[in-house]
Amino acid sequence: MTLVSGMLYLGDNGRCFCGTLRCAGMSAHFTGRDISGQEVLALTPEVLAADPAAESVRCEGCGKGS
């Protein structure tokens, strides 16, 4: 699975990043798995709605919010 640049994801032990190559990194962007091999979690609207704390998450690379 290739990540979508307009979405936010969680991976790398809780790091939040968007789907761009620059922020997600090669591994996550192209394979959907972070460097440790864990599948990244897509912060879909459904996931965000179910977790109020997720509303404030931002990409740690470029600052993009959800």
Ligand SMILES: [Zn+2]
């Ligand atoms: Zn970003």
